[in-house]
Amino acid sequence: MASLFKEQINILVVDDEQSIVDFIKMGLEAEGYTVHTAFDGYEAIKAVQEINPHVVILDIMLPGMSGYEVCSQIKKLTKAAIIMLTAKDEVDDLVKGLSLGADDYMSKPFSFKELIARIEVRLKSTFPELSETxxxxxxxxxxxxxxxxxxxxxxxxxxxxxxxxxxxxxxxxxxxxxxxxxxxxxxxxxxxxxxxxxxxxxxxxxxxxxxxxxxxxxxxxxxxxxxx
Missing domain, CATH: 1.10.10.10 (Winged helix-like DNA-binding domain superfamily/Winged helix DNA-binding domain)
Incomplete structure (x- = not known):
């Protein structure tokens, strides 16, 4: 199977902070990815149904529906890899996120290079066909x-x-x-x-x-x- 190219890889960024969404979106688009955004849990679920993303970068602290709830719902809809973001770094948060199906976890503030590296790892793991030439x-x-x-x-x-x-x-x-x-x-x-x-x-x-x-x-x- 031929690999997809970066512009064919859909990444959904979900966070209620505009500045963080803009920062991640700009960086990922510079890397060549196609980026979609959502600012609350309900918007995120709708976006997942519409675009079927490969990766979801998901903040835990969202209005209306928590990132944990969104994570659980997304896993019922798609095989997308989920990387959870939070200002917290407590072990309980990490365990809860992973138990609901999250594939990875990063605490704010984070290195953008590290985020890119984690996205690439998740893509290779979840969509191995993408690593083919x-x-x-x-x-x-x-x-x-x-x-x-x-x-x-x-x-x-x-x-x-x-x-x-x-x-x-x-x-x-x-x-x-x-x-x-x-x-x-x-x-x-x-x-x-x-x-x-x-x-x-x-x-x-x-x-x-x-x-x-x-x-x-x-x-x-x-x-x-x-x-x-």
């Missing part, structure tokens, strides 16, 4: 490791080169314009010259030995197309 011809993409291999060898790709090659591979067979590539790889707010795409395509061709442009083809006046 996506193979396309002689290429394979390991989104978790942020690596692309060609003919069995891991390519040395800085972040932008990785993102560009990944984008081209995922859209293999399609002709993609420079402007579309810029929007999806560099971002909508990029204000530089679109000819930078040519420079980075040249880097990629050098990395994969595509001197005759048989893999990354130039479609004159239109853009680029990957053929594998």
């Amino acid at each position: 996506n193979t396309m011809g002689n290429f394979s993409i390991d989104d978790g490791a942020h690596e692309i291999s060609y003919n069995g060898n891991i390519l040395d790709l800085p972040p932008t080169q990785y993102n560009l090659l990944r984008y081209l591979l995922l859209n293999r067979g399609l002709v993609i314009s420079k402007s579309t590539i810029l929007e999806n790889v560099w971002g909508y707010d990029f204000n530089g010259d679109e000819n930078i795409v040519e420079v980075y395509v040249r880097y990629l061709r050098d990395k994969i030995g595509d001197k005759d442009h048989n893999i990354i083809k130039t479609v004159r006046g239109v853009g680029y197309k990957v053929v594998i």
Whole structure:
């Protein structure tokens, strides 16, 4: 089974503190995940039914319905991994959360890097298929490791080169314009010259030995197309 990529992984963040929700959402989206939010237990249950998330980051102290109750309800609806957040760090809280089906537990304040690490562990444990590589011809993409291999060898790709090659591979067979590539790889707010795409395509061709442009083809006046 081919793996999902991060943007296909849904994470639900449930907390009644706007600042905490915004902080987690911004960080997870920067990592490439698709993030949904809820600010109370009832909203969280509704969101779970609608999006069927892979991971739920759930605060214990919620208005109306406690995080414990929400945890119990979510486990009846989905196999999502639940990471509980609380300002408390007492053993009884941890035991109660885990007994209701929570998969992990973090006390506020917490390190965002630690949260990312725990999310990745939970994804691999609960959805082992996500850790598989996506193979396309002689290429394979390991989104978790942020690596692309060609003919069995891991390519040395800085972040932008990785993102560009990944984008081209995922859209293999399609002709993609420079402007579309810029929007999806560099971002909508990029204000530089679109000819930078040519420079980075040249880097990629050098990395994969595509001197005759048989893999990354130039479609004159239109853009680029990957053929594998």
